[in-house]
Amino acid sequence: MKKLLKSLFVVSLLFFFTGLYAEDGYRLWLRYDAVTDQKVLKEYGRIIKGWVVEGDSPVLAVAKKELQTGLDGLLGKSVPEMSSPARKGIILAGTPDGSPLIASLNIEDKLSSLGKEGYILMNTRFRNKKVLLIAANDDIGVLYGIFHFLRLIQTCESLKNLSVVSSPKIKVRLLNHWDNLDRSVERGYAGLSLWDWEELPHISDHRYTDYARANASVGINGTVLTNVNANALILTKDYLPKVAALADVFRPYGIKVYLTARFSAPVEIGNLKTADPLDPAVKEWWMEKADEIYSYIPDFGGFVVKANSEGQPGPQDYKRTHADGANMLADAVAGHGGIIMWRAFVYDNNVPDDRAKQAYNEFVPLDGKFRDNVIIQVKNGPIDFQPREPFHPLFGAMPETPLMPELQITQEYLGSSVHLVYLAPLFEECLKSDTYARGEGSLVAKVIDGSLENHYLTAITGVANAGNVRNWTGHPIGQSNWYAFGRLAWDPYLDSGTIADEWIKMTFSNDPEAVKIIGRIMLDSREAAVKYMTPLGLHHIMYEGHHYGPGPWVSRGRKDWTSVYYHQASTTGIGFDRTSSGSNAVNQYFPPVREMYENIETCPENLLLWFHHVSWDHRLKSGRNLWDEMCYLYHEGVNDVRWIQSEWKKTEKYIDNDRFEEVKTLLEKQERDAKIWRDGCLLYFQTFSKKPIPSDLEKPEHDLDFYINHKYTDIPGIR
Numbered sequence: 154m155k156k157l158l159k160s161l162f163v164v165s166l167l168f169f170f171t172g173l174y175a176e177d178g179y180r181l182w183l184r185y186d187a188v189t190d191q192k193v194l195k196e197y198g199r200i201i202k203g204w205v206v207e208g209d210s211p212v213l214a215v216a217k218k219e220l221q222t223g224l225d226g227l228l229g230k231s232v233p234e235m236s237s238p239a240r241k242g243i244i245l246a247g248t249p250d251g252s253p254l255i256a257s258l259n260i261e262d263k264l265s266s267l268g269k270e271g272y273i274l275m276n277t278r279f280r281n282k283k284v285l286l287i288a289a290n291d292d293i294g295v296l297y298g299i300f301h302f303l304r305l306i307q308t309c310e311s312l313k314n315l316s317v318v319s320s321p322k323i324k325v326r327l328l329n330h331w332d333n334l335d336r337s338v339e340r341g342y343a344g345l346s347l348w349d350w351e352e353l354p355h356i357s358d359h360r361y362t363d364y365a366r367a368n369a370s371v372g373i374n375g376t377v378l379t380n381v382n383a384n385a386l387i388l389t390k391d392y393l394p395k396v397a398a399l400a401d402v403f404r405p406y407g408i409k410v411y412l413t414a415r416f417s418a419p420v421e422i423g424n425l426k427t428a429d430p431l432d433p434a435v436k437e438w439w440m441e442k443a444d445e446i447y448s449y450i451p452d453f454g455g456f457v458v459k460a461n462s463e464g465q466p467g468p469q470d471y472k473r474t475h476a477d478g479a480n481m482l483a484d485a486v487a488g489h490g491g492i493i494m495w496r497a498f499v500y501d502n503n504v505p506d507d508r509a510k511q512a513y514n515e516f517v518p519l520d521g522k523f524r525d526n527v528i529i530q531v532k533n534g535p536i537d538f539q540p541r542e543p544f545h546p547l548f549g550a551m552p553e554t555p556l557m558p559e560l561q562i563t564q565e566y567l568g569s570s571v572h573l574v575y576l577a578p579l580f581e582e583c584l585k586s587d588t589y590a591r592g593e594g595s596l597v598a599k600v601i602d603g604s605l606e607n608h609y610l611t612a613i614t615g616v617a618n619a620g621n622v623r624n625w626t627g628h629p630i631g632q633s634n635w636y637a638f639g640r641l642a643w644d645p646y647l648d649s650g651t652i653a654d655e656w657i658k659m660t661f662s663n664d665p666e667a668v669k670i671i672g673r674i675m676l677d678s679r680e681a682a683v684k685y686m687t688p689l690g691l692h693h694i695m696y697e698g699h700h701y702g703p704g705p706w707v708s709r710g711r712k713d714w715t716s717v718y719y720h721q722a723s724t725t726g727i728g729f730d731r732t733s734s735g736s737n738a739v740n741q742y743f744p745p746v747r748e749m750y751e752n753i754e755t756c757p758e759n760l761l762l763w764f765h766h767v768s769w770d771h772r773l774k775s776g777r778n779l780w781d782e783m784c785y786l787y788h789e790g791v792n793d794v795r796w797i798q799s800e801w802k803k804t805e806k807y808i809d810n811d812r813f814e815e816v817k818t819l820l821e822k823q824e825r826d827a828k829i830w831r832d833g834c835l836l837y838f839q840t841f842s843k844k845p846i847p848s849d850l851e852k853p854e855h856d857l858d859f860y861i862n863h864k865y866t867d868i869p870g871i872r
């Protein structure tokens with residue numbers, strides 16, 4: 154028996170250390186497996202002998218736990234907690250206020266500009282002994298510093314000349330969950346909502362803690378629990394204790410809870426006859442509601458509001474403005490330190506001449522009319538999270554009002570949890586766009602980090618892709634989009650490549666070859682999707698309803714919900730004319746951006762059909778006419794997926810079998826469905842261009858009817 158137990162133990166150890174156990178993706182990028190490079194491991198062993206985190210608070214308690222788990226795992230041995238740096242090689246973490254040891258180092262100067270959340274990592278000496286210092290002004294900064302420190306080890310960075318000084322460039326860094334109270338998730342492709350409303354406020358799921366850890370590890374400091382298409386019930390006594398229970402779990406990780414506010418709540422759950430924001434009884438109702446919420450959750454963050462958009466109620470129902478609505482709610486939460494994130498994604502009941510212009514038209518006249526604790530939440534582009542859009546013209550156009558970008562991490566228009574699409578390049582493209590609002594260099598990133606117009610309130614949000622499937626996001630690579638969003642929220646000037654490398658090392662392997670291969674795949678993946686879905690600035694040509702597959706033929710129903718409204722294909726050409734001879738949406742941009750888009754010669758080709766209606770015979774830079782170029786790009790997109798497939802095969806020897814196989818299988822589906830996009834779109838557009846698909850390109854497998862009638866039966870979240 155003893156012998157059997159012993160051999161079982163040895164086998165399990167073997168499994169543990171060789172990484173042969175199932176790698177199901179649950180641990181995200183916080184895997185903390187022992188460093189495999191023996192030289193590097195030895196070096197860390199020499200440098201790190203123990204750790205001291207001085208101070209006592211719920212935040213520091215989780216910080217200690219994280220440091221302990223991280224170090225023990227990564228170094229493959231127990232790294233002792235100590236009471237003081239009595240020998241060299243001790244990690245010393247804390248704040249000058251909470252730790253006499255840190256106070257004795259006189260580092261206040263170094264911390265002075267870092268605010269509550271910033272931190273420093275450096276090598277220094279304590280009583281002449283070398284220590285690794287993690288210091289911050291506040292406990293939450295210590296937790297962030299610890300995550301950064303662990304990341305350095307996870308990515309095999311040297312700890313010798315540490316001189317990290319980091320603080321977030323944006324104050325409020327949020328995930329928006331589009332989660333409903335029945336646990337369905339709007340545009341969610343990774344199972345059910347994480348929030349188990351039936352079971353709450355009882356907490357039995359360690360996922361809540363792991364969710365908070367994952368977010369804190371990248372600096373996300375808030376979560377909006379509920380769908381923008383809001384349900385007023387979340388604001389009732391039945392739900393508030395449940396919300397409070399989640400807030401209690403998240404608090405030690407520096408994460409505040411926010412909710413969506415249904416504008417008609419005073420009528421729906423308050424028995425009032427109106428929700429008119431200027432009605433004293435309505436104001437009073439929201440004041441009392443806010444007081445009630447804060448009695449459950451003293452650090453409640455505030456509300457996100459989708460009003461007068463896609464049928465949602467709002468102030469315009471009472472002939473009031475967005476500012477009237479936002480300010481009324483802002484007054485209700487102001488005394489408690491809450492904020493209102495008022496969405497500019499407006500889509501009203503009248504069909505506009507160009508939907509791309511609507512948000513700008515409605516919001517620019519309201520610039521300067523919002524309370525200080527209101528911020529306008531603007532999607533990255535003027536239509537709706539398309540594979541490629543120009544940046545939203547509101548960025549830079551409301552200098553008196555803080556604006557925050559809303560990015561979509563969940564892949565509503567980019568292949569749900571089936572397609573491998575690394576979204577950081579899309580996010581980066583928007584953040585680094587130059588609005589020219591104050592001349593050259595007025596990047597979107599500068600608008601939203603407050604530096605362009607000196608705004609105090611700054612925020613950013615990402616529509617979450619996490620659900621209750623075991624690996625959180627469905628597609629293993631989908632995790633990178635959550636990670637990348639968090640990193641960009643902390644620092645919107647980071648580049649996609651750096652973020653990808655970090656994530657790959659933490660999530661898969663530090664092997665340089667693996668990092669190179671997976672990195673190339675990730676960086677290529679978004680452009681591949683653009684090419685097989687919507688090349689050359691095409692947009693909103695997806696399948697009606699679920700948005701997964703192509704649907705350029707969609708023409709029924711409300712005009713600006715159809716595809717034909719957006720692509721305007723005819724026998725003479727294709728594309729939406731947004732120049733001064735068309736809808737003049739270009740006029741919403743500052744010069745010289747306006748002129749660049751207006752002129753067909755200077756308009757970037759990847760946005761050509763966004764801004765121009767172009768003849769099928771128009772010559773492009775490649776020398777091809779528009780039709781041929783479109784054919785080649787659609788084919789290139791599919792070929793890129795095939796290239797990704799063959800590259801992915803090379804990773805087999807570097808990564809675990811579970812995730813290798815999972816991605817491989819998903820790529821097969823992606824290739825299948827990329828072809829459906831390509832062939833469906835080309836056959837449909839060919840009915841207008843009347844030109845042949847160039848003979849050196851693959852022929853479509855089916856006729857157009859096949860694609861029009863195609864139903865998807867094996868895509869998560871798609872019925």
Ligand code: GCU
Pocket residue numbers: 339340381382459463498537565
């Ligand atoms: C898109 C999406 C909707 C969502 C809306 C929004 O239109 O398809 O599901 O509600 O955006 O952002 O409000």
